[in-house]
Amino acid sequence: MTVGYTLWKIIFLKLFILFAVFKVFFFPDFLAVNFATDAQRADHVLEQLTREVLGSTNLGKGEAP
């Protein structure tokens, strides 16, 4: 069934683009990439939640903490 071959090609091409291109180059897991432990990740998020009160965190746009 020729439509079957076409669909398989589309599936594999799509999975390649999603996982080998988009995920690797454009969609890093921000917290996993920038922090080594869960404790650090929790601290970072807490900092985000409270920094309006602290007023001391001045992350630049796109800048890792």
Place this chain on the structure above:
Amino acid sequence: MIENLDLGMVNWARAQFALTAMYHWLFVPLTLGLSWIIAFYHTIYVKTGSEDWKRLTRFWMKLFGINFAIGVATGIILEFEFGTNWSNYSWMVGDIFGAPLALEGIFAFFLEATFFAVMFFGWNRVSKGFHLFSTWMVALGSSLSAVWILVANAWMQYPIGQAFNPDTARFEMQNFFEVAFSPYAVNKFTHATSSSMIVGALFVVSISSWYLLRGRHVLMARRSIMVAATLGLLASIFTIFNGDESAYEIAQVQPMKLAAFEGLYEGETNAGVVAIGLINTAKKVYDNQDPFIGFNLHIPGILSLMANRSFNSYVPGMKDLVYGNTEHNILGTAQKMELGKQAVASLDAYKQARKADDTAAAEVHLAAFNENKEFLGYGYLKKPEEAVPPVALSFNAFHIMVGLGTLFPLLFIGFLYYSFKKTLAEKKWLLGLGTITYILGLIASQSGWVVAEVGRQPWAIQGLLPVTVARTNLSVGTVQTTFAMFLVLFTLLLVAEIAIMVKQVNIGPEED
């Protein structure tokens, strides 16, 4: 500082999420709905042993397979976006979403993937009974795999069964059953699946109508319509009831959303729904402009009935919810913001005390935080009016959904009536309307998600986390780039789906 964050990035990240979800949802309702219709076709074939029913089943199964293949994994991109664009949110809900999404993976893998292969390649290779069983399992697996993502979405709208842990900055699950079986989740699941059944039925009606207009595959088209229109009608009736139940739940937990649906700025007793009306897009919650432009027709009492199960009950308007209403004991957003800011300050003080190893102070601040934690999200709003969602978009999407949802059962009744009279092929006007109904079904289904997601703004998690705090601090350019890439990829996939589908419909069932 929160006020220094780039709001442009938040809006681009939201637009990207909406784009991805809406493209994904072009494929999902057809998979959900058509799988059940095919199960009925397959059952009739096994019961009758008729080769005509076998050809009919195989034809719709082939179109189902095309949609499944093109749509598969398009939803995975949403998970990419969580980690990159919405890292705060992603971290905070990890404990709640972990279990439901793991269950989704298990159900999707074991039921859909396993039985999907048997359903497609099992003709003359496995027994008729096991083959039929596999088809039903694909339908069941598709719906069950949708359960968990809908449970997760429902929790964001009605976050129960959880407790916020100020040490880990995570919402932690306290009661799995409260999360999984919350009334909001049950209604969301039944509404999404029954409305998807309507979309599946409309797909069959559209293609079958096209065949009848051209005098091709007439027997197959008539039989397909009989089954699909029956299931579509039953699903329509069920959708009306669970839609009403959804409205009741929204009134209890998201009254601002309900008020936006109907453009209700001033609260009313015996509140009505808008039957005819053009919403005034320039109106703000703080001004005195008329909410509607020109003539509008309200049906009195219906909104009160939907919201409180009583015609004469009071339904709060957006002004009540923003500025408060002491007569009806409604706390205004400004008061909630004050309590929310106290929660944020207590959380900060607790964090500092913990760092300083001052246990006594930490306990005091934690107790203060716990007093106001249900208002945490309000602490991040800058002004009370921010609690109002985009009214015009919510109103229009809601009325498109309801209007089309009212049309579909009438359409199914028309198809069934003329099918039983055996005069359907002569009703060119109905068949002409039938050919475009699938597009209308998709519009209604997409509008439903716009209603659900736009209507709950500004919240990522209702009352606890606004989207401005849920996001990652990325540059707007990064999100714009990936937005454009997704737009191209999804458009190519959609073009491929339409091209392959049209070709197969043109070929018809004979070529199997």
